[in-house]
Amino acid sequence: MTNKIGTTDIGNTIEELLVELEHCTETERKQKILIINGILKEMKKEDFKSIFSKKLFNRINSMIEERKTQLKNAIYLLKQIGYYRVLSRMWNNSFDLSLLKERIQKMIAKEGKKKEMMDDKFMVDLCECYIAHSYDFPPELHSICIPCLLKVALNKDGSEETQKEVEMALLHLSCFKYWKKIPEKFYLNEIKEIIQYHQKHQHLTQLAYRFAWKFLTDRLFWNGNLEDVIANELLFVREAAKELEELTRSVNWKRKEEEKVKEVNNVEMWLSVIDRYLISISSWDEEHSGLIFIIVSVFRAAKEKYKEISKYCIFLLGNAAGNMAMDDDALLKGGAIDITLEAIVQLDSIDNLFYECLSFFDYICEKIKMKTKNELEEAKRKETKRKLLEKMEEEGYEDIFTSFHTISKDYVNIYDI
Known part of the structure; x- marks a missing residue:
């Protein structure tokens, strides 16, 4: 049909x-x-x-x-x-x-x-x-439906039929919106067991594993205490980087966007999970630079044929830059500033991608402007500022921003930092 x-x-x-x-x-x-x-x-x-x-x-x-x-x-x-x-x-x-x-x-x-x-x-x-x-979804049903689905998702039988049932259960759990406040007692021990068991035995489907992470990272919106569990116990950054890197390698990026395949959808899904995490975290370490680097790799792979995905990468990096806990120097090291500048260079008109790029730089510049009385932090701020300005001066980026300034009232004065 x-x-x-x-x-x-x-x-x-x-x-x-x-x-x-x-x-x-x-x-x-x-x-x-x-x-x-x-x-x-x-x-x-x-x-x-x-x-x-x-x-x-x-x-x-x-x-x-x-x-x-x-x-x-x-x-x-x-x-x-x-x-x-x-x-x-x-x-x-x-x-x-x-x-x-x-x-x-x-x-x-x-x-x-x-x-x-x-x-x-x-x-x-x-x-x-x-x-x-x-x-x-009314809160009074949380105590009924969530344990019911987690019971299914905890089934460790590796048969194809069971894997499908587990995937279905985790998919529906991932539908709980991030703004829904759900008490830990309904899910935390179970979802930890599901993720940790898969990390040891690789028994979940790719989709099921992604759905499990989405359900858990969405809970960060209301419960910052989960950050330690997600980052340190369950090693989210390592796992997300590995999954996204493998998916990026498996995609035939030469296909046209209208020929979008399952692997590309999975890349988008993982990007959405990572986005929620980067928005919510309150601490930062070197490992996060590796995650930024993978997002940059997705942008480079997708920019020719999958412009919506490449635009989403810039949007995601902008959200990361907007997190006050995010280390701007890590965004430099991870290549986020490079690809955002590249994206602007390739534009010939004002569009949504242009505004995403400006938002990215706006967040970074606002943080670089914030002076501190701590000598070490102030020295680091000045060093990051120096590196950013050097980047801007390469390849005539100043002229590019100035030309856009003439047609955009929302222009961000990168040099006013």
Whole structure:
């Protein structure tokens, strides 16, 4: 099936599949799901919202009430759709506005109060379906859904089926937004065990490992105490640099951006995890320069064919520079200033990338201006300033910034430091 199928036809196909699932064996059910997966792979992002609308979710809810389909089948199908939706980053809030969300939320809350929950597998399906489609996740469900999914993710069986279940569980955990405050008691020991076991035995898929890190680093937003666990116990910088370096080498960067493949998506995902970490950390060491260097390497690899990724690298480095704990000298050593200057040299007009570059230098210059009474720190500040100005004077960078100054009111006066 291709995009030539209308959105109404796709909605009807989903409803028809729900009816057909009532009389399927497990094998047949998986085959039916493959039909939906085929449709999703051909679907454009802009079509997703119109297809998976409040109307469709309400219709599925009515089918459950009218006993045209069992709740289990609806949840199973929607979970598969949600998995693809999360991977493809096709977001909309239609589910949050639907009666189906109310039904599932009440069921999870009700079952969570019981001493003995319903069938564990179905409870996992309920939680994963809800998380994958809901943008707004109420705190009262944290104590139910997070332990439920972590129990699945702790399964150390190396079979392909188990690996997929673990990946699904960790993917849905990674959907918890960074601004959601989640108590450590619901996750910390378990997520540490998952990450440390993989570091020893390499039993997770690449995606699963990335999802585990995303869930944990997102928690830094509310809980700075996790920094020691993440950086020192779990060695995030080393692990992230290794994963990103391997992925960067595996990508065929000569492909056009519209031919984006799984490896490129994985690079973007790891960059987003690293971004959250660099924004949040409160201390800095030499090892972080290596992480900056890997980000610089991604920029250089992607800049010809994958301009969105190269722009994201500059954005990420700007966020790092904006962190007051970040050592500007390390950004110099890691090559961040070099590639930002290169990016500006290659621009022939004002665009979003230009402003990302200016933000980067703005952050650095503001910190270099901040004098200190500590003699060692003041000497280091002056040395970093000297190195930066030397960089700016190479290859005529002063003239380039001055030319942009004539057309940009947001020009940052690099030399006023």
